[in-house]
Amino acid sequence: MPEPSLTGEPPSKKSVHHDFIDQVHINRDRSHIRTCDRLLQRIVAASQGYDWDVTGKAKALQQKGRVMSVTYTADFNLWIEKTAQLLRDRHWHEIDLEHLIEEIEDLGKSERRGVTSQLIRLLLHLLKWQYQPQRRSDSWLDSITDARTQISLAIEDSPSLKSYPAEQLEVSYQRARQQAAKQTGISLEVFPEACPYPLELVLAEDWLPEANSSS
Template sequence: MSAIYRADFNLWIQQTAQLLRSHRWHEIDVEHLIAEVEDLGKSERRGITSQLTRLLLHLLKWQYQPQRRSDSWLDSITDARTQIDLALKDSPSLKGYPIEQLEESYQRARRQAVKQTGMLISVFPEECTYSLELILDEDWLPE
């Protein structure tokens, strides 16, 4: 099974699922299965962090470039909130993860905002001034 894992990942998934369904435990590529299960958790966390960064970027642009506000920014804000909410509903154990990632995501969003707006980094506060509750509130936008 290890050779299949390296040669054709999708085939490995299909065969592993079939082995699990058939209770053929001794044939399962346990080492790679464990690694893939662990990667699922990392992927969920990365997704939340990515959406939080995107959300913060658009909130910053919304606040500091009011003349450029657009429906696409609003769509991005709404979608990021929705994706975070869905991820947390699927994995309630990650409920505290956004607050853990808030400052790091904010710093990433701040740097991206500088690149996208052409504004000086000093325009954007050094630390996030939005509470997580407001950031995730579907009815809130910074003014």
């Protein structure tokens, strides 16, 4: 409100107008401050795993994340179903993020382990095919064919694994060599110390090694 004039005269219309405009500006600035304050509160809450409901009151969504964590331990299949639904619904703060990251990382490891396992299986049966020709069977041939198929399918699904068999060839061969010695009863020294097969032939659809001359 305008202050009374020292002369006792009423304030002019111009003065009253200016004071009114000043008050409007002050109220508007206060409104902006309140708006900015609420926005800051929302940002801080979101960074701490909270969300805000329509009334502007914080909701503790971290509790829901803890519930999902318990579900992970108690019922893994149910956890998968609920996590998939939360992702579809974009309920990010309700997701059990820690276990989800672990599962994604384990999925990549599982794919690589699968390729390695099939490569060991393939090399094992190639060694048996070569060093025990008298015991060759359709089941050995089926194992060789299936191992190649499984490796091929894994690479089709995840092209980034294309170089992985080459990286694992020698390590996989050493394990296959150990298993071949145990399963055949042939001395470990009989099998070559390094993989005798080029990877291209190992993975080739119709290739089989010739019988070992000393067999």
